[in-house]
Amino acid sequence: MIRLSVRTPSREALVNVTRLLNEALSEMGLAEGVLHVYSPHTTAGVVIQEGADPAVAEDLMLRLAELAPRNHPGYRHLEGNSDAHIKTALFGNAVTVPVVGGRLALGTWQQVFLAEFDGPRTRELWLTPLVR
Amino acid sequence: MIRLSVRTPSREALVNVTRLLNEALSEMGLAEGVLHVYSPHTTAGVVIQEGADPAVAEDLMLRLAELAPRNHPGYRHLEGNSDAHIKTALFGNAVTVPVVGGRLALGTWQQVFLAEFDGPRTRELWLTPLVR
């Protein structure tokens, strides 16, 4: 398992980690299979989405903030970041991406993002190559 | 990696691909492990849900359309399909299904669906067999 470190810029952000992952892949030497990308956090997840138009990420985070509001009269967790936990649960802690010829096989518009919901922080991504 | 082509019938649809996947599995020759089913799109995902009563899929798509409305005063992406991106992020781009005896080991009521949110289109699913 390889551990990557990712600095996030603000409380909420989608940080494009695609290049980082491809660089790590070359070190791992996986030619064909699937890359397991895991966030060991409970207030930051991972997601695959469009990277071309940054407005897509903005619209996604805008709506997500409404689906899991920061303040809610029913929240009982005292750290004030229940919204971040909920968003992480909705996105999930891992993505799995096909690997072909030693590189991520992403669709034309796809990029991999670390989804920060309670930053800014230094986060980790844990990578495991899975063989066919 | 095997690439399947799937024609979707309308803007939003859950297309049952279970039989397609089992057919592809026989070609791949994976006896025991996990099948990785990947959507290389940003406005179509994959989901495992009930296949017996079609009303389940309808209720799911009904509520999802409310969770990610087609029109929103805050959306900035100009293609008018931000809802489709959001829905895809909520469902995710991949499912992983156990394989036993060369076939998908699904629960009694489970079927695998390609989740189209911006069709009709011809979509792809990319399959990778993962070994134990």
Place this chain on the structure above:
Amino acid sequence: MIRLSVRTPSREALVNVTRLLNEALSEMGLAEGVLHVYSPHTTAGVVIQEGADPAVAEDLMLRLAELAPRNHPGYRHLEGNSDAHIKTALFGNAVTVPVVGGRLALGTWQQVFLAEFDGPRTRELWLTPLVR
């Protein structure tokens, strides 16, 4: 594939299965790789979230009940559990966790939960070890 049985206590519950999974891992003998944890149900999923403060799980289930309300004038499925299907689709049917030194490599605050949305029932989790 190993099948675990999990008894859930109420209609909705997050049942911590982390210890069960680590015990099963020792039997499987996977030293390094990824554990695939699969729910074969359509009204119960799996999720990785904080285990330290139980209020996090409560806030998560509270908001999820609003995102997928139990009653909705548009629901057509007659069993009255459309909310459970929707919640399961949002969480997903599988989690994948890195394995290092024969144990789950979870983040400091992470635990694995079976997410029951239509209990109480006896549920199953199907485990497959995936190798690097």
